[in-house]
Amino acid sequence: MSDNWLSTLKTRTPQEGFELAVILSRRGVKTTQPDTDILKKLRPEYANNAQSLISVSQVIAINFQTIATANGYWMDNNI
16 A cells, blocks of 8 residues: 555544444455456355354454544543
8 A cells, every 4th residue: 555544543422433443344344356347247246144254243243442542432522
């Protein structure tokens, strides 16, 4: 990756943190499989597979946990 798209993990709210976690997860997939034709071809296989969807949720949760930690669980903002 040549672009510098992620300058911080800090977010103003937990919802923004969750949205960033989703972006990080999607970027991870895009980085490991940059061919969009292959991604589109494989989507029906994992989109209808419960275990695949659970795995995706786990990756998002791990990213969200990292972001929450970086934000001190938003305690500084009295949330």
